[in-house]
Amino acid sequence: MRISLQEAADKLREAGRIVVTAHVNPDGDALGSSLALYHLLQKLGKTVQVLIDDDIPDAFGFLPGIEVIAKPDEEKYQADLLVLLDVSMDRVGRVIERCPAPILNIDHHITNDEKADYLYLDADRAATAEIVYQLAGALQVVPDKAAATCIYTGMSTDTGNFRYSNTTPFTMRAAADMIEAGAEPHVVSEALEKRSFKEVQDRARAMQTIEVCADGKIAGLYIGNDLYETLDTTEGFIDGVRIIDTVRVAILMKEVEPGKCRVSMRSKGVDVSSIAASFGGGGHIRAAGCTIEEPLAAAKAKLLAAVEKAV
Amino acid sequence: MRISLQEAADKLREAGRIVVTAHVNPDGDALGSSLALYHLLQKLGKTVQVLIDDDIPDAFGFLPGIEVIAKPDEEKYQADLLVLLDVSMDRVGRVIERCPAPILNIDHHITNDEKADYLYLDADRAATAEIVYQLAGALQVVPDKAAATCIYTGMSTDTGNFRYSNTTPFTMRAAADMIEAGAEPHVVSEALEKRSFKEVQDRARAMQTIEVCADGKIAGLYIGNDLYETLDTTEGFIDGVRIIDTVRVAILMKEVEPGKCRVSMRSKGVDVSSIAASFGGGGHIRAAGCTIEEPLAAAKAKLLAAVEKAV
The missing domain is CATH 3.10.310.30 (Diaminopimelate Epimerase; Chain A, domain 1)
Known part of the structure; x- marks a missing residue:
């Protein structure tokens, strides 16, 4: 079922225990969006767990909160809401079967399979991180430096560092807000450009x-x-x-x-x-x-x- | 003499014939700022000439108006105002001797020699193109696609495409405005990244x-x-x-x-x-x-x- 941004925010507000996940083979937007939402929900006093059913590339070690991400193990995870970010139902590995909870899917891919219980999809956004930025507004949570760095990273990686044709005025203004909130463009870009x-x-x-x-x-x-x-x-x-x-x-x-x-x-x-x-x-x-x-x-x-x- | 942004705009408004120049060994900010100002002043009905005493790298061939840039030749250039962009008095080659006019210097380098007749210097700006963006506001001229592309290019090149530590919220918001006015991030970045x-x-x-x-x-x-x-x-x-x-x-x-x-x-x-x-x-x-x-x-x-x- 398609829902609005405000309705998605309301779902998050109503839940106490929330599991956040994103696609396997995770990229900067999957990880940045997941960790940004983690930081925002923590500020709201939620119990939040980030599960990703894959290895996390070393390059993202600089993301604040990266150490909280776990792979789902054999146990069942109790939650009031399972949030799928930057992905459809089919690319989250074993997370769905391990976490039997209503599913809120937030995505910017026009190819989304629309199978989630609740779906907020905005294909005009260059990155799911842009939607998390909007969610912060809808939740009335001001991103701190950690959340801002994660949101900035998601936007930066999905736009090829603001070089691709999906880069919009909205992207640039959201990035401006995130820099104001503490994201450091040179720190993020140096971390992402590092090679052995x-x-x-x-x-x-x-x-x-x-x-x-x-x-x-x-x-x-x-x-x-x-x-x-x-x-x-x-x-x-x-x-x-x-x-x-x-x-x-x-x-x-x-x-x-x-x-x-x-x-x-x-x-x-x-x-x-x-x-x-x-x-x-x-x-x-x-x-x-x-x-x-x-x-x-x-x-x-x-x-x-x-x-x-x-x- | 240091002047304000509005005073710099007034100098431009008062002049009928204006020569614009920038530093030798011109980069994206020198060329982008010069051509952006050219487009803005054309809209105000000024007679504008852009002189740069050096060869223009082929990579900047995509900049709208690049064909109007000339090297100073033996003649004297008559002008009411000579505008030096992104440079001090010492790195403009033969332009000053060929164009005996009051000098308005607009720059973001803290190392500016402060020798111009009138100087607007803002070292907090990542690029001189950011100051040209502000000047458009002070002159009440809305940048068209050509001017926006030139301003965007100047900001993009001086910030390593928004990756360096000089990238500020101001930079990102100005870039957003320029994209709205017609600048295309992927066109600019593809042109600048091209290699033989x-x-x-x-x-x-x-x-x-x-x-x-x-x-x-x-x-x-x-x-x-x-x-x-x-x-x-x-x-x-x-x-x-x-x-x-x-x-x-x-x-x-x-x-x-x-x-x-x-x-x-x-x-x-x-x-x-x-x-x-x-x-x-x-x-x-x-x-x-x-x-x-x-x-x-x-x-x-x-x-x-x-x-x-x-x-």
Whole structure:
């Protein structure tokens, strides 16, 4: 059932014991929104537990309250309300079965499955953290430095640090309020940009293998399984391809296991979601992905044939 | 003579023919501020000329009005007012001698030489573009999309896209207004992030040579003259060093000609300006630079000795 922001705030006010969760493979918005809500609800005197059914990436260690996040264990969690943030019902792992409580879902993804008991969805918001910012207003709780840092981080990560097309005047004004409340842009950005020496070296090594074709309109990084196994992360690699001035489609192909290649594409104009769909994948016009069950060379040839036709 | 923002606006209102200039080696704030003021003054019916005594980097080709910027030639320019933006009297090249008019200086650098006839200085602003934004208010001109894009670009570049510690709530709210007026964050950021394929390859090659010492506290990129001569740019290289998680001092050393090394340092805590000063350079606590008149190996040894003592 769709409800309003104020009704969502009322649900939170009425509950005493609240469990907050977000999607597996948690990102800055999932974690920032969850911890921000935790801090706000603590101020209201609620008993709050944050459960996420996945490992928390080290990069988010700077988020105030990160140490309270737990994985659901075998026990049942008693709560008056289970809050799902930045996610639909299907990507929260075992939290729902461990916590039998009415479900309040707060999300900004237009793809939300609308299966929760209560859903507040606003697809015009760049991040769920923006909705948590609005909830603070509806709950009449002023975010402290901890909550502000978490909200700021959620907005910053989901907008590529205020660089993507989803960045709105609302985003910037909410971020302004959060800086006023204590969030420090340079602290958040330095924490998120940190890389190990090995990661910096790996990335440099990978970037040297970028291949360009179709008069520079297509550029790709094709990482075989041998190389893939030596990498700690490939996060951000595609951005290093995308920035090439002639590029209309940027490709990152990783042979994640022998004979299985995961593909990410970013475009400037070309509809890459339809290319991804032709391989059983999906996404948006400017960002899409798919998996091709072939060794690297064969997967690359098939994909390039499709991309060359599109550009 | 120091004047107020409103007095600066009045000077602009009173003048009919206005020449606008900014510093040599122009960056996004110099160009964005100059062109924004150009657009605003055009709306007031002024005759405006933008002169910059240097080449304009291709990366700024997307700025609306960039084609009106000229280098001063041999002629004298007749004007009622010469406006110096984002600069002191000493870094505008030949513009002052070619344009004998009263000088209005608008700047955010605390190091301003205060030699202009009229000076509006606000060192609390992250960018001169923020002051131009305020001037639009004082002049009662609503920025159009062109002016908004220029102001947004100036703020974005001087704050490292809203990541540096100079980013304030004021910055974010002004940026919000500029997005509302037509500035597009993703268009500006994509334009500024663009690199040639060669630049991407060069950077990857350079990044592979990062050297780490002092238990990872010092990381440096040391570019000999042979390699330096093959590079189109070293812009952003130091950021690739700075992000290493263990690093307290990041170094970029470039042998710009045989026997002459230019050094940039970035720190997290350590005062690098005093290290730079010991080699005749200067800067801020977290960002400083100097030149060492030695071949690469000797310059590196001298610098590392000083940095190791500091960390």
